[in-house]
Amino acid sequence: MEGRVEIPRDDAGYIRRQCPRCERAFKLLYQGDSEAATQTQVLELYCPYCGIPSPSDQFWTNEQVETFQAAAGKLMLDDLKRRGFQVSVNPPPPPLYEPNDMTAVASPCHADEPVKIIDIWEAAIHCPVCGQGFTI
Numbered sequence: 001m002e003g004r005v006e007i008p009r010d011d012a013g014y015i016r017r018q019c020p021r022c023e024r025a026f027k028l029l030y031q032g033d034s035e036a037a038t039q040t041q042v043l044e045l046y047c048p049y050c051g052i053p054s055p056s057d058q059f060w061t062n063e064q065v066e067t068f069q070a071a072a073g074k075l076m077l078d079d080l081k082r083r084g085f086q087v088s089v090n091p092p093p094p095p096l097y098e099p100n101d102m103t104a105v106a107s108p109c110h111a112d113e114p115v116k117i118i119d120i121w122e123a124a125i126h127c128p129v130c131g132q133g134f135t136i
Contacts, residue, residue, distance in 0.1 A: 005071045007064060008098040014116050016098060017059040019047035025061065027102055027116035028128065046131035048115050049123075053131060066093045105136050 007015050014027035026048050044053045060068070070092050077087050102116035107127035115128050124133040 003071050003075050005068055006096075008096050010098045010100045010116075012100070012104065012116075014098075014102070014104070016061050016064075017045075018061040019050060019052070020054050020058040021052045022047060022050040024049045024118070026118075026128075029114050045128050046126045048117055048125050048128055049121065051124075051126035051131055051133060063093070063096060067096055107132065107134055109134075 009015050009030055010027065013030050015030055016025055016027050018025050024047070043056060045056045045059055046053045070090075074089070074092070077089055080087050101119070103119050104114050104116050105125060106112075106114040107125070107129075109127050109132045110129040113127070113129050115125075117125060124135055126133050
């Protein structure tokens with residue numbers, strides 16, 4: 001079984017992420033059809049807020065995870081239906097939507113890997129690639 005879930009981008013091409021430690025939301029830039037190097041070339045990311053690293057595949061938002069689980073469940077239910085089983089389906093979660101919010105900043109060490117942070121953030125920011133702190 002194979003499926004695909006589209007993660008929406010804002011108008012500037014950023015997708016939402018959520019730190020698994022502090023649970024604050026931020027956005028990373030997609031470049032072309034693949035996500036920027038922060039997702040495709042490194043195994044861990046640093047949260048721009050708390051600066052704590054975690055595996056890069058742990059930065060999905062709660063809503064994204066719910067959507068992935070619903071899509072996987074639908075694939076399994078469709079397979080069971082094809083095999084003749086009678087199954088019921090829970091309603092799917094609402095479609096993902098990405099608003100045009102947050103402020104884009106680029107770290108001095110990895111300027112080609114910009115990140116969007118919440119507008120009211122006044123403390124230091126950490127580069128998502130190497131964790132170096134900086135201020136804007």
